[in-house]
Amino acid sequence: MKKCTEMIVTSVREIALDIFEMSLANEYIATAAVPGQFLHLFVDGHTLRRPISIAEVARDKGTITILFKRIGDGTKRLASLEAGMSVSAIGPAGNGFTYKTSMSSALLVGGGIGIPPLYCLGKELRHSGIHVKAILGFQTENQVFYEEKFQELGKTYIVTDDGSYGYQGLVTDVLDQSGKFDHYFSCGPIPMLQSVINKLGDQSGTISLEERLGCGIGACFACVIPSDTEGGYRKICSDGPVFAANEVVL
């Protein structure tokens, strides 16, 4: 049985401009969650739930961490929750990242709020003894988050659109510097994913996608993306959000 369950907020803080880090306690979700999956969170006063990726899992503590950007009413309300309050979550939803444990090095390429699931993944990869490098893109300096955390996992390149911090430009501009790797994982806005895929050509890679969701569990067909597979489409919420780079048509 899938679960729609209550999670208790254990902490929430703003870690960069409009970027919030929130920890949520729930034994079941902390046990079941894998990197790449998301929570479909109910926000009071809103018809639709809000999908937010799992950014870290602390099985021992029975908590998970999410990172989200306050962009509209839903995330604003979410950010206003305080420790001790509860929030309803469907999850862990979607399929997480899969990879060959035999690989020796991986490149993580994330943009903005696409970065959180990559942190969760990076930690797991390191844990499995896989080398990790990361390229993280942000709009501007005061939105940069988790730089040190990624540095702990491996060499990390920070890129900002306006050059106010790290390299100036797009994540693809530093792809050349990042050296060799066996497989890449990327998450961020569609245009970013498109150029990453183009640039990396036939390197094997995995991407994670975003779309406006309805049900979040595969029932409403709100979130489809064209694909060459049987049926001609895939559902981001239930077949994804993680796909092989060549599986869907962006």
Place this chain on the structure above:
Amino acid sequence: MKKCTEMIVTSVREIALDIFEMSLANEYIATAAVPGQFLHLFVDGHTLRRPISIAEVARDKGTITILFKRIGDGTKRLASLEAGMSVSAIGPAGNGFTYKTSMSSALLVGGGIGIPPLYCLGKELRHSGIHVKAILGFQTENQVFYEEKFQELGKTYIVTDDGSYGYQGLVTDVLDQSGKFDHYFSCGPIPMLQSVINKLGDQSGTISLEERLGCGIGACFACVIPSDTEGGYRKICSDGPVFAANEVVL
């Protein structure tokens, strides 16, 4: 200028089943309010404001007290507010009770949530040296509130529909026992007001009415009641809620 202003909740407690007493701080409203007026309160998530009578005024402390019954979503939300929170109020709204200070005794007849404005009034009458008697009707024992507070003002008869407390029956059933008075003031459900008016015949009296409000300030014509006055109607929110017993057609 009329005011739409923020009030700070200073206390809230359940004083009888589903009956809440809430104190709200606002210098301006505490100074301006007179018995019979109401606050038109904004409740988060609701299109229309909720009208609640002023039950007590503490000018010195800059607070007023309201008493309300939790009957639907709006009053439920209101009851969930905690000390320190703020609530937007239009007020003091409507016209309060007027009376001849020359009178020597008054009868207050209240039913359920029609009782709160009468308490406010009763205190003021006592203050002006007018004798006060009260007949208060409730559905059942566990909904009885403010009995002692009214006893402090004068002889008070409690009536319950089911006889679980005080007299059994309707407020009109004890009208005979209550003796003589110069003027009566009544507030409660329309059927109660009708029988009070019928029973007391041509005794001079004042009533306070309830109706579903829109604007609460006289602009939308939601709350009219037929009357023999010019125009053929009166607005409860702005011409009332207090009317002479013979001024409107119930």
Place this chain on the structure above:
Amino acid sequence: MTQLCVELPGLNLKNPVMPASGCFGFGREYSEFYDLKKLGAVIMKAATGDARYGNKTPRVAETPSGMLNAIGLQNPGAEKIIANEVPFLAKYNVPVIANVAGSTADEYVKVALAFNNAEAVKALELNISCPNVTEGGIQFGTDPDMAADVTEKVKAVSHLPVYVKLSPNISDIVGMAKAVEAAGADGLSMINTITGMQINLTGREPLLANQTGGMSGRALKPIAIRMIYEARQYVSIPIIGMGGISTAEDVLEFLLAGANAVAVGTANFQNPNACPDIIENLPYVLQQYGFTSVTDAVGKGHRR
């Protein structure tokens, strides 16, 4: 400097925001909250030929993100409005729009004629869309021929520009918009309320004495935006947009959909300062989304 002013037939607006008919009475009550001269214009409560008492109470109910009303066009009649209410509004030096209602085409004509003599009244809003009266109103609003007919008749007698107020209770809003444009309307007012009902579970009957009522408020906005967007593609007369506006962002959404100015109704009940608050925020919101004037934004939400 962000330009808020808008020029419409008969209306020289310093900003595009006006209170919607029926949600503002004749301005007296809100004038106790702020100076009415801040408003772009004022649309008065509906006027009929003679005084009307309206429907029985309850007349309003709350719905999710909206409300129902069935006031039933209560008003003192056109003559009294002109004698007692227009002079009050005239003091504020703000264009006044008279909302004209009736049960028959003749009554619309009679009311329109009356307003020829009210100097402060700069335009008529032809209310062919009131769902809360048994005769007239909505019938005119759902039949394009009747709507065109009453528009023509009013145009023939009035020297004022006529904005026809359309009903959303209709399948083909474009057909209606075209019909009244062809009949000579100077502008459109979109939209009136959509008919709804709420049933009182305890009383086992409709909550409103009139049974049905007009739904207004935020819940209505997507319907209003859609209808204005559709009409904008087929008519060239200006549109005063309304339906669930409560913020300056909402105003911009209406402008992008194709409205030239907007009216604010239900939001006044929630926040008596809704109109001045929106007017104050509008320049910042326009700027934030890259516009230097109100007119600049009109219709810019249409896909190129």
Place this chain on the structure above:
Amino acid sequence: MTQLCVELPGLNLKNPVMPASGCFGFGREYSEFYDLKKLGAVIMKAATGDARYGNKTPRVAETPSGMLNAIGLQNPGAEKIIANEVPFLAKYNVPVIANVAGSTADEYVKVALAFNNAEAVKALELNISCPNVTEGGIQFGTDPDMAADVTEKVKAVSHLPVYVKLSPNISDIVGMAKAVEAAGADGLSMINTITGMQINLTGREPLLANQTGGMSGRALKPIAIRMIYEARQYVSIPIIGMGGISTAEDVLEFLLAGANAVAVGTANFQNPNACPDIIENLPYVLQQYGFTSVTDAVGKGHRR
């Protein structure tokens, strides 16, 4: 004991609550949350003659107390639904209703014919009200003659009871209800979504790729209640009511308005257990308001 069961043409319902078409896929996903045999019935996602991919994304947007969708009838086609989906639902021993859509009357007939061979399917819901496709759907739903015609044609070929699903995008819901009743409909399904739009202020274009979408959710409820209440006075066939139901109290309101059973759509997205939660509460709510059975409450909100 409060009786929840309801007998409708072709449908022997243990309770009056079923998921609404398009909001429940073919049941697989929700079967991971609860046992589908708790449901009164299941209405499947629309079926067309051939597979359809539907509209571009974004396909959904949130609105005040509601949402817009423009899925565009994506489905694998009637044959595949019968082969792959109906057998799954059949396992739960719950009546299945097939939602039939098409661009032409012929396509409706083709789909209806296909379902003659699906044993677990106990009734058809004729979707003449989908606002999100360029052809068919809504056209049938706003023209009573076309609606009657397609109803007759489907009735002629199907051995299943036919519930015609009406659109709220219409002035005269009663005329439409009478037209399809006269054409032989066994029941009505009321209401589908009302067409709306949201404009993305940053992108300066409609948020949905399809521009317009159907508005559903709590905001729709007053419109649904009104239309069912009106139709109930003029037709005698049963009505499956829907539009914004999220609680057992909402169900009772629909029953009082005249619905014989109900469907729950958007609420499933907010709470995947919405249907079983409502079913569990319904007996208490009926009792609280003085009813001993579901059928007892039907139409009791009409003024005597």
